[in-house]
Amino acid sequence: MSFRRFLAILRARNREFWRDRAALAWNFLFPIMIITGFAVAFSGDGPDLYKVGIVEAEASQKLNFEEIKYVQFIPVTELSAAITKVERHQLDMLIAPSRHQFWINDTSPAGYVLERLLKGSDQGFQRESVTGAGIRYVDWLISGILAMNLMFSALFGVGFVIVRYRKNGMLKRLKATPVTAFEFIAAQVVSRLWLLLSVSVLVFVCTDLVLDFRMYGRYLDLLIVFVLGAICLISLGLLIAARLASEELAGGLLNAISWPMMFLSGVWFSLEGINPWLLKLAQLLPLTHVINGARAIMIDGAGLMDILPNLMALVVMTVIFLAIGAYTFRWE
């Protein structure tokens, strides 16, 4: 590995990106526009649908309350985690049927309505109240949007660009020099990583100034999640671009990967209550682990040890993607 050659390619790639004004503006403005748009769209009282958690292991028989329409009943397994969600207004009510207890947030209007409905349909439940400021949709959304931007920029910014280089003969020209495949790939990864982190930090800071996000965890932990996530997604982009020479095919493949990831990884909505098979499938997607990790840090105040499974999943996926990508990489 020659550091000089690596730096030569890195510098050229960075120059190319920073001087492409249209791409640069799009990379910075798109996530800001999305977050601002959603903040405005969901700044009201939110959707009418109520969310009620039912402690699953304790559910002995179905409650009359569960017959009520326009209420989403979500099975939960961990009582303490579910109570935290009531505190943060992520659940409007939590019911433990076998213990005849329910929890609502005293500051939640939805909780007040649901308590009335529960008392009208099922008797003998003991009221437990919690307090806590609500988590707005935009607080919940920010980590998803940042991760989604990371994904698109990593996949298309690396995968698509390498396929373009291969198609127009740039890679062939580099193959004729002493530059090795490893030096070239390393330069692409570092160039895109640096860019992604710059964009993510800038977007986070800019939108935070306007929207004042909840952030209960450590910023350094959040940065580590995004670094690992960015490397993993860049590696996935490299894997897809390892052999392709058609921009059309590369575009199709990148879309075929990124769009399901966007919907199954919980960017826009919580995965609680979805089909268990889809939930398992979501665990195979790197974006899921980036979002879960980032959201746990921002909303739940989790530390790195709490999200260790997410971090490990990202590391393992990165190693697999890089190994296959490096093995199958072709200059032409």
Next chain:
Amino acid sequence: MISFLQADNLTRHYQGVKAVDGINFSIEQGHCFGLLGPNGAGKTTTVEMLEGINEPTSGSIFYQGKPLGHRFKDEAGIMFQTTALQDYITVHETLEMFQQMYPRTTPLSDLIESCSLAEFLDRDTRKLSGGQRQRLLLAVALVNDPEVIFLDEPTTGLDPQARRNFWELLQRIKKRGKTIVLTTHYMEEAYVLCDDIIIMDHGHIIAQGTPKALLEEHFRDVVLQLPKADFPANCVQFQGQENGDVMEILSHDVNKTIHQLIELNVSLVGLRIRQRTLEDLFLALTGLELRV
């Protein structure tokens, strides 16, 4: 004696098609070596194998007596038929980038001067004219002060002035003792620049030698050209052919042929006499059939 660059029984197959079929040749140090041939003859495949870009199906290539390796990559300069450069960077930055990839380099100032790049050094590479771009690509090929330079159809698409300017550049490089491997469709270019040539067709070498020796070997006649309008329609005693508005007569004895023309009352006002060229040889060996 060890050849500077040698190809032994070089073969390349693509999905059952023999693009190059067991060719042998050697290139002397300091020579300009030309590969000529119609489209699909196997020139680019051959030159890409010599460059180390394309692996031969069988056969060997030796650079100064040894198989191609790291040393060859450091000492070879390559200008492909079509090459993209990094977008959004200037000519100067492009040269700097490639310079940093090699252990031995030509000073940038020398490259800029020898390839006449000074007037557009700070221009984005996407905004260069055809001639400027070719000069930059040549400079990139020379950035490592190479011992051998591969040029694959370097003047295709250039106007006559730019082409002649490019030839002068190559002559200067040759004078510095560098070895040049050139593929071209322009026979005049090969004649002016090359010390040795091979003519390829269907993956085989069909002629090999110096341009002068090849012409002497294949032709002992000259060509007399007359406007077709001045030439009698029913005249059959001359060996010749039509070439546009011109009738070309092949002659082993110019005096005798002119005498015959005078006897036939043919006007000699538009008469021109030319030597046989590499293009004549090329067409004689590869035929007039259109290749794709």
